[in-house]
Amino acid sequence: MTTATLPLAQRAGFHAPGVEIFQWPDIVHIEVAGIDLSINRVVLQMFVVVLLVWGLFYLGFRRPKLVPSGLQNVMESIVDFIRNQIVLEVIGRDGLRFLPYLTTLFVFVFFGNLGGVIPPVFFPLNGRMALPAVMAICSLLLFISIGISTQGPAYFKNALFPPGIPWPVYILLTPIEFVSTFIVRPVTLAIRLLANMIAGHLILTVFFVATGYLLTSMNISALFGIGALVFSVALIAFELFVAGLQAYVFTILSAVYIAGALEPEH
Amino acid sequence: MSDSGPSGPPREPPGRGSEMVWSILGTLVAGVLAWGGIGWLLDRWLGTRYLVAVGILVGMAGAFYLIIKRYGSG
Numbered sequence: 001m002t003t004a005t006l007p008l009a010q011r012a013g014f015h016a017p018g019v020e021i022f023q024w025p026d027i028v029h030i031e032v033a034g035i036d037l038s039i040n041r042v043v044l045q046m047f048v049v050v051l052l053v054w055g056l057f058y059l060g061f062r063r064p065k066l067v068p069s070g071l072q073n074v075m076e077s078i079v080d081f082i083r084n085q086i087v088l089e090v091i092g093r094d095g096l097r098f099l100p101y102l103t104t105l106f107v108f109v110f111f112g113n114l115g116g117v118i119p120p121v122f123f124p125l126n127g128r129m130a131l132p133a134v135m136a137i138c139s140l141l142l143f144i145s146i147g148i149s150t151q152g153p154a155y156f157k158n159a160l161f162p163p164g165i166p167w168p169v170y171i172l173l174t175p176i177e178f179v180s181t182f183i184v185r186p187v188t189l190a191i192r193l194l195a196n197m198i199a200g201h202l203i204l205t206v207f208f209v210a211t212g213y214l215l216t217s218m219n220i221s222a223l224f225g226i227g228a229l230v231f232s233v234a235l236i237a238f239e240l241f242v243a244g245l246q247a248y249v250f251t252i253l254s255a256v257y258i259a260g261a262l263e264p265e266h
Numbered sequence: 267m268s269d270s271g272p273s274g275p276p277r278e279p280p281g282r283g284s285e286m287v288w289s290i291l292g293t294l295v296a297g298v299l300a301w302g303g304i305g306w307l308l309d310r311w312l313g314t315r316y317l318v319a320v321g322i323l324v325g326m327a328g329a330f331y332l333i334i335k336r337y338g339s340g
Contacts, residue, residue, distance in 0.1 A: 090285075165335065172328040175304065180296030188292060256285045 297329025
């Protein structure tokens with residue numbers, strides 16, 4: 001192969017990171033009945049996040065005081081935020097019984113995302129499909145069971161046959177409603193979170209690798225390295241924002257779906 | 267029940283602002299997937315080639331109808 005056929009990045013000695021930055025080798029290989037239950041870095045990170053979230057809530061509310069201080073203050077403001085900005089806004093008073101689920105969801109997604117910008121972790125837990133998929137399925141099962149428990153079997157009738165439409169049109173619309181409610185909702189919920197985290201992790205990795213490469217190159221490129229370094233720091237701040245935003249979006253959409261299951265469309 | 271509390275306008279359907287946009291986008295995608303899928307299955311069953319395209323168009327039309335019916339009267 002001549003130099004002309006090589007991609008530019010390889011010719012220059014720069015190796016751009018690809019999908020391999022999302023793949024981790026098994027630390028402990030476990031296989032039960034043909035199902036791979038191996039523990040790799042991502043699984044370990046998940047255990048840490050679970051412990052962290054549990055610990056924060058436990059320590060925050062272990063001895064609650066009337067006038068909160070310290071950690072209790074922080075945890076209360078998180079719960080308040082979900083209560084006022086998501087539950088009361090989207091579902092109303094009726095939705096307060098889902099406050100624990102939505103708060104846990106928000107905090108867990110947020111800390112899962114946060115790994116992407118925290119040194120030395122630098123990997124967003126939700127950059128792998130497993131967790132977003134499981135959480136989206138949880139939200140799906142939750143809003144279906146809420147629909148059945150509040151409206152009975154009529155929930156499926158209300159969900160699949162929108163009111164005020166002449167009956168022959170249902171042949172056209174009911175498949176669309178089915179796919180949109182029970183398939184597109186959870187799939188988009190999971191993919192939106194996953195794609196944001198993948199993109200963020202790729203951008204950060206490319207910028208950091210490029211910064212290192214440019215700064216250590218002994219020519220004029222080192223000047224661009226300074227620019228790349230500044231941008232890397234700015235991107236960390238941006239990814240921090242995305243981590244919070246995506247946790248918020250995941251939670252608020254789950255709340256919207258719960259609200260939709262609580263009362264039939266009119 | 268819904269006329270008290272700090273929640274916004276009482277009779278809003280779930281989905282204001284950006285949630286409404288997601289819902290509209292979801293309906294469009296669902297229309298194409300549902301009827302495109304039915305067309306694809308019919309193609310496989312009947313050995314034809316064009317029903318996928320017909321299905322996608324039918325699905326888009328249905329999705330537009332649904333969106334207009336649901337959000338158009340606002």
